[in-house]
Amino acid sequence: MKTLRVFRSLIKDGFLEVTHGSRAYHIWMAVLSFIMLFGMYNYSIQLEEGLSATGMTDRVSWGLYISNFTFLVGVAAAAVMLVLPAYVLKNIDFKQAVLIGEGLAVAALCMCLAFVVADMGGPARLWHMLPVIGVFNFPNSMLTWDVLVLNGYLFINITIPMYILVMRYQGKVPNPKIYIPGVFLSVFWAVGIHMITAFLYQGLQARPFWNNALLGPRFLASAFAAGPALIIIVLAIIRKFTAFKVPDNTIKKISMIVTVAAQINLIMLISELFKEFYAPTHHSISAVYLFFGLEGKTALLPWIWTSISLNVVATVALTFHKVRSNLKILYVLCGMLFIAIWIEKGFGLIVPGFIPGPWGKIAEYTPSLVEISVTLGIWAMGAFIFTILAKTGIAVELGQIVYKKK
Amino acid sequence: MTTKLVLKALTIVICLFVISCKHSDEHKYHTVVDKIEAETVTPENLTVTSETFNENIKTVKIEEDGFEFLIPERKSQITSFNCTECHTKPIDKLKQDQVGEKAAHWNIKLAHAGSEIMNCATCHTSNNMDNLHSLTNSEIDFNYSYKLCSQCHQKEFKDWKGGAHGKQLGGWAPPRLSNTCVNCHNPHKPAFEKRWPVRFNTQKVKERQ
C-alpha cells in the first residue's frame, strides 16, 4: 500500500517535472509532438489505403519499417553494455550513464514495437498473436520468440530503473540483492534479443544474403558500437542542458566500448566482403547489387558507400587514443558511426535480401513519403519517451524531486 | 551467487531449446518421395471421383498395354459423318466426275511430315472413307485414331498412355479421361501455332522501372 502511494506520488511529481522546463525544452517537446502528429496523420492514410501507401511491393516486401526495427533492437540491446560494469563491477562512473542507457533501451523498444505494428497489414487483428486468446506459433516461428524477448526485455528495463528510482525518490539506498539478479538477467536477455532478431533473418533459406552464420554476431558487434555511440551523444547533450553531472571519464570509458565494438564490426565486415567477392557464387548476387548495383539499378550504392566510408573513418579515428580523448571529435565520430550503422543495419541489410527476387527479378525499393513520415513520427515518439524518462530520472537522481511523507 | 545465476540462465536456455525441438509426426519421412511410397493406397479404396465433370463428354474406353482409360468419342463430333454420305465412290472416280468444280476440303493443306512420307491416303482410305487405315492396311476406327498416330510416334504414344503427354479432362480423380491425339493436334497440321500471349502485366513493368 505504501509502495503504491510512493509510486503515485512519483508519477505526480514526474508529471510536474516533465511539464515544466526551459524554453528550449518546451520547443523541443513541441517539435516532437508536431512530428508525432504528422506521423500519425500519415499512418491514418496508410490504414485507410493499406500498405500500398508505402513503397513496398511483392518484390521488396519489407522496407523502411523493418529496417528501423532491426537497427533499434540493436540500440536497445546495447544499453546493457553499460549496465554490466556499472552495477556488477562497482564502477561508480557508469551509474548515471546506466540510467540514461536503460531509458534509451525503453525508448528504443517502444519504437521497435511501433515499427512492427506500422508494418502490419492488419494491425486490428494483432490480438491473434496474443497467447491464450489467439494462436502463438511458439516455438516454431522466430517472430514469436522475438515478441517474447522484446517484451520481456522491455519489462526488465522498466522494472530495474523503476525500482532504483523509487528507492532514490524516498531517499533510500537500493538493495543490490534485489536488482542485481535482474541486471544479470537483462545481460543475457540483451544478447538474446539481438541474436533472436538476427535469427529472424538468418533462418530463412530463401534469402541467401541473410542466411549467413555471421549475421547474429555482426548484429551484436554493430549494436554495441551504435548503441553506446548514441548514449555518448545523449550524455553530451544532457551534460550541456541539465545540471546532471557526467564526468569526462564516464564518456571516455564508454568510448572505449564503442571503439572495440566498431573494430570487431569492421573485421566481420571484411570477412563478409571477402566471402562474397573472393569466390562469388550464385548467392553473392545480392551483395553485388548492394555494393555495385545490378543491370543499372543502383539505388543503394550512395547509401552503402557513405556508410562504409563513415564506418571506416570513424573506426580508424577512434582507434587512436589521442583522437578519442578529444571530446568534440569523439562526438562527431560517434555521430558518424551511428549513421553508418543505421544505414548498414537498416536498409543496407533488409532491402538487398529481397533483390534480386527468388527468380532473379530486380525491382528496386524507394520508400514513399507516407512511409518516411510515419518513420519520422516513430523516431519522434522515441525521442519524446526518452526525454520524459530521462528528465524524470535525472530529477530523481539529483534529488530535485523527493518523496514527502504527508 | 554469480555462477549460480549463470547456471540458472543456462538451464533455462537449454530447456527452451529442448522444448523447441520438433517431435511431431510431420517430420516422419525424410523426403516427400519416401512419404508417397509409404502411404500409397490401393486405387480401389479411393472415394473421390471426377464422373460429374465428364458427364457431358461422350467417351469410349480403351485398353493399351495394361493402361485402361477413357478418351472422347470422335465420330459423333465430325460434321457430316458418315463420310460415305458424300464419298459414295472412291476418290479418283469422284474427282473425275467433278473436274473444274471446287472440291470439298479444298482448304485442307497437309503440313504433317514431308510429302514423300505422307499424303491423304496414308491415313484415309480411298474406297472406305468411314474408316482410317494403318500402314499395313488394317482398318482403324475414327474413334481409335491414336492407333494410327502411334505407328510413327511411338515415344509420344508411350508417354500418352502413362499420362506424361496429352491432357487429362475434367478431374484428376478416377475414372481417367484423357484427350486423344486429334483433340489437341490437327492431324493435317499437328504443330502448335505461334500466337500472342493472352496476357501482359503492366504493373510488373512499373515495378521494374
Added chain:
Amino acid sequence: MSNDSKKWYSFNLNKSDKSDSCGCGSNSGSCSDEKPKDGYDQIMDVSMDRRSAFKKITAGFLIGAGAVSSSCSVVSGDESKEKSGIEWDEYFKGNYKLMTDEDKTETVDRLTRSYELRTGKKLNMSSKDAEEDVLFGYAFNISKCQGYMDCVNACVEENNQDRASEMQYIRIHEMEDGKGFNFEESDDNYYHEVPADGHFYMGTQCFHCDNPPCVEVCPVQATWKEKDGIVVIDYDWCVGCRYCMAACPYDGRRFNWKTPEVPEQEVNKNQHYLGNRLRKKGVMEKCTFCIQRSREGQNPACVEACPTGSRTFGNLLDPKSNIRWILENKKVFRLKEDLGTEPKFWYYMD
C-alpha cells in the same frame, strides 16, 4: 456419505443443469454420461472461453466508448444491424485450423450472408475438408509449354485475384535455349509471338512444399499444410506481417497491398473458405491448387486451361494416377531442391 457432507463451498459455474442430471450413486468416479475430454478439447474449450471473455470485455469497452453505435443504434435498419453483427462475429472468430465443423459452417454462413447483404447475390462457399488417402502433386512439362499464358488468365478468373494490381499467382518464365534454367536472364513478362524461336518456357507458382518454410515462420499459424498437402491461408487470421513472403524461396506468395478489386459480374461464386473467397486488404494469398475445385475431384483451373497439356495434376498416393507415372518414368526434378523444402511440384521434359 451423502452429498451434503461436502465441507467446502464451490462456485457452480455453467454446470447447474448437469449436476442434477448426474445420478451418481457412489461418490467415487465421475458421471458416466459426461464424456471425459481429451487434451485437445480441453485446450480448445479453454481458449474459446477465453476468447469469448475477451470479446465481451472488448465489447464493454467499445460500448462505453460509443464506438459500436451502429450496431446498437435504434435508428438503423435490420439489415445494417445484421451486417454489423456479422462483422462483429467475424472479427472475433478463431483460427480456421482449430475450428470445429460447427464453427466452420457458421463462419461460412456468415460470409455468404454478408456477401448477399452487400450485393444481393448468392455465393456457394464450401468448407470441405481434405479427403483421406489423397496427397496432391503437380508436374510441369517444360518441353511442351508454349508460353501462351492461358493458365494465368484462367487462374486470375477462377481465384478472384485483384484486377487493379494485376496480381497473378503463376509466372511463366521465358528462357533462352542453351543457357540452362537461368532465371536471372529469363523474362516473366514477355509480350511477343510465342513460342519465340530459341526459347523455352517454365511456369512457377506456389509449389506446396512438404516442408514449407512459410508455415514454420508464421507467428499466428494463419498458414498451414492441409492433410492433402495443400498449403493454405486463413485470410481472416493473417495479421499481414509478410514473414512468410520473406521465407518463401519460390516467390509463391502474394500480398494485398490494398483492397482487392474484382468487378461483381466477374466474381467466381463457387468458393472455398481456404481458397478463392474474396480477400481483404493487408492479408497474404497464394495458389491453393484451386482447393474449391481439387477437393471435389476436379483439376485446377490452370491445368484445365492449358492448351498444350504441359500441366498435370493428381493424387500422389494413387499408384494409377498420371502424376505417379510421370514421377516413376520421366526424369523429374524440382527447383532449389537443396533447400530441403520438398516441393510437390515436379518438372520434366519429353
